Amino acid sequence: MPIISERKKVLNIYKDAAEKGWVIPCLCTENLTTTEAILSAASEFARDNHLERVPVTLAITVQYEHRSQSRNYTHSRNWETGLKLFRADAEVLMRKGGDYENVDLLLHLDHVQHDLDAELCESDLSAFSTIMYDASNLPLEENIAKTKAFVEKKGQEIMIEGACDEIVDAGGEAHNDITTADKCADYMKRTGVDMVVANLGTEHRASGKDLKYHGEAARAIKELIGPKIVLHGTSSVSNEQVCKLFDDGVCKVNIWTALERDASPKLLEFLVHNASKAAGPGMVEELRQEGYLTEKCATGEKESLTAFTTVARQDVIFQVMKKMVREYLDMWYVL
Known part of the structure; x- marks a missing residue:
C-alpha cells in the first residue's frame, strides 16, 4: 500500500x-x-x-x-x-x-x-x-x-x-x-x-x-x-x-x-570469524603479530566476495535489525 x-x-x-x-x-x-x-x-x-x-x-x-x-x-x-x-x-x-x-x-x-x-x-x-x-x-x-x-x-x-x-x-x-x-x-x-x-x-x-x-x-x-x-x-x-x-x-x-x-557486535563477530576471507591472509597475519587476532583466524583462506563486499557486511546488519524489529512487533502487537 x-x-x-x-x-x-x-x-x-x-x-x-x-x-x-x-x-x-x-x-x-x-x-x-x-x-x-x-x-x-x-x-x-x-x-x-x-x-x-x-x-x-x-x-x-x-x-x-x-x-x-x-x-x-x-x-x-x-x-x-x-x-x-x-x-x-x-x-x-x-x-x-x-x-x-x-x-x-x-x-x-x-x-x-x-x-x-x-x-x-x-x-x-x-x-x-x-x-x-x-x-x-x-x-x-x-x-x-x-x-x-x-x-x-x-x-x-x-x-x-x-x-x-x-x-x-x-x-x-x-x-x-x-x-x-x-x-x-x-x-x-x-x-x-x-x-x-x-x-x-x-x-x-x-x-x-x-x-x-x-x-x-x-x-x-x-x-x-x-x-x-x-x-x-x-x-x-x-x-x-x-x-x-x-x-x-x-x-x-x-x-x-x-x-x-x-547489530555492531554481530558484524564484528562475522568479520573476525571470516577474517582471512574479508581482509586476506596478509592483513590477518599483520593483525595477529600485533596481538589483535589469534592463530585461529589465520586460516590462509583467500579474499572472498562472501566476506569482503559491502553487501556481505550489510546483510549481517540487515538480518540482526530485522530480527530486533520483529521482536518489537511480537511484543507490542498483541494478537
Whole structure:
C-alpha cells in the first residue's frame, strides 16, 4: 500500500491500533539497510500471523544537533539530499506491486527543531504522516507558545507530537525530572498537540540497558489525557520493562540506538570469524603479530566476495535489525 500521509487516515491507523491494544513502533533510520530491515520485519509479521496488513513507522531526524539522520543518509552530509533519499527509498519500496504491500507505512519527522528546522516547518509537510515539533530546549512557557503556534498553522495538515520535557542524552550531566500528569495534561490542552512526549526515565543514545522506565508515571498521565503518550529513549531499558506499554497509555515508541548498538557486535563477530576471507591472509597475519587476532583466524583462506563486499557486511546488519524489529512487533502487537 502507498505511504499513508493524509491526516485523517493516519488518525484512523492510531485509532485502530488503540482498539487492538497495539503500540506502534517508530523506528529511526539513516540508511537503506535499516529502512528495508524495518519494512521486511513488518511484512513478515503480517504474513506469519495471517494479517492483511500491519502499520509501522519509519522516522528520521533532520537538523537535530544530537544526531542528524538526514545528513547521515548521504555522504554529502546535505540534510535536504538525505531527506529526499529517505522519502525516495520509502516510495520505491512501498510502490504498487512492490515487496511490502502488506505494510501500512507512516513516515515520521523526528525531533524537528523549532529554530534549526524553521524552513522545513514552513514547507509543505503533506508527504509525511507525523511530526515531532521539538521546542523542549526552551523554558516551558516558550515551548508551549511555540508549539501552539505550530499546531495552529499545521495541525490540519499533519498529526503533531510535542514534548513538554526534554529527553536528555545518556552520559550527560543533565537528568530531567519525571514528567508529572498535571504538567503533561496542561501542555496538551494549551498546545493542542495530538500526542505528547513525556520523560518517563529513559534516555537517548544510552550505551546500556541500565535505567528504569517509570510506568506508574505513565499511568497517571494516561488518567488525564488517555493513551496519547509517546516514549523516547526505549533503547536505554530492557524489553521486559516496556512489554506492557499500551496499558500505561503509550501509543507510540521511538527506537533507534538499540538497532545500531546491538547489530555492531554481530558484524564484528562475522568479520573476525571470516577474517582471512574479508581482509586476506596478509592483513590477518599483520593483525595477529600485533596481538589483535589469534592463530585461529589465520586460516590462509583467500579474499572472498562472501566476506569482503559491502553487501556481505550489510546483510549481517540487515538480518540482526530485522530480527530486533520483529521482536518489537511480537511484543507490542498483541494478537
